[in-house]
Amino acid sequence: MSARDLFHEAVKNALQKENWIVTDDPLKIEFEEVTFKIDLGAQRLIAAERAGEKIAVEIKSFASNSAVSDFHTALGQFLNYQIALEEKEPERQLYLAVPVDAYETFFQTRLAQIAVRRHRLKLIIYEPIMEMIVGWTN
Numbered sequence: 001m002s003a004r005d006l007f008h009e010a011v012k013n014a015l016q017k018e019n020w021i022v023t024d025d026p027l028k029i030e031f032e033e034v035t036f037k038i039d040l041g042a043q044r045l046i047a048a049e050r051a052g053e054k055i056a057v058e059i060k061s062f063a064s065n066s067a068v069s070d071f072h073t074a075l076g077q078f079l080n081y082q083i084a085l086e087e088k089e090p091e092r093q094l095y096l097a098v099p100v101d102a103y104e105t106f107f108q109t110r111l112a113q114i115a116v117r118r119h120r121l122k123l124i125i126y127e128p129i130m131e132m133i134v135g136w137t138n
Contacts, residue, residue, distance in 0.1 A: 005039065005059040005060060005061050006061040006063055006128075007059060007061045007097075007099065007126070007128040008039060008040075008059050010126065010128040010129075010131045011039075011040070011057065011059045011097045011124070011126050011128075011131075012025065012040060013131040014126050014127075014131045014132050014133045015040070015042055015057070015133065017131065017132070017133075018044075018133055019044055020042040020043070020044045020055075021042060021043050021044065022040055022041070022042050023041045023042060023043050023054075024040065024041030024042075025039075025040055025041075026038060026039055026040065026041075027039070027040060027041030027056050029081070029084045029085060029088050029089065030088070031083070031084040031087060031088060034084075036080065036081055036084050038056045038057070038058055038081050038085075038094070039057055039058050039059045039097075040056070040057040040059070041054070041055070041056050041057075041092070042054070042055050042056075042057065043055075053093075054089070054091055054092040054093070055092060055093050055094070055095055056081065056085060056089075056092050056093070056094045056095070057094075057095050057096075057097050057124060058074065058077055058078060058081060058094070058095070058096050058097065059097040060073075060074045060096065060097065060098055060099075060102075061099060061128075062098060062099060062101075062102035062106065067102060067105070067106040068106075068111075070102075071106065071112065071115070074096055074098075075115060075119065075121075078094065078096050078119070078121060079119065081094055082094050093122060094122065095122045095123065095124045095136075096121055096122070096123055096124070097123075097124040097125075097126055098123055098124070098125060098126070099125075099126060099127070099128050100125050100126065100127050100134050100135075103123070103125045103135075107123075116137075121137075122136075122137060122138055123135075123136070123137040124136055125137070
């Protein structure tokens with residue numbers, strides 16, 4: 001089993017506070033000979049008679065000494081997971097969960113902003129101590 005991110009439970013709890021139902025922990029996607037394990041799969045019912053909104057969430061703490069290295073890893077995972085989801089579960093939207101302090105610092109750099117825009121990264125910005133979602137980007 002792969003190691004969970006430092007803030008895995010904080011993000012899971014924050015999603016549940018916003019009425020998301022965690023359906024997979026982790027979400028396993030088989031793509032040919034590769035099995036990807038995305039941190040969480042979740043669903044939120046829009047209305048009783050309509051299909052639910054589905055997301056996959058890759059959680060990152062950005063807790064190492066190098067935000068650039070953390071970002072390289074996160075971006076690579078995101079791009080590979082996006083391919084697998086497009087092929088296997090196209091109705092599910094992929095999000096990268098990042099802590100608010102990383103979003104307010106590293107993600108405001110030109111490099112990060114260009115990469116987010118170019119690769120169409122969807123972000124969940126979370127506060128790990130309060131276990132809260134503070135923002136979503138599309």
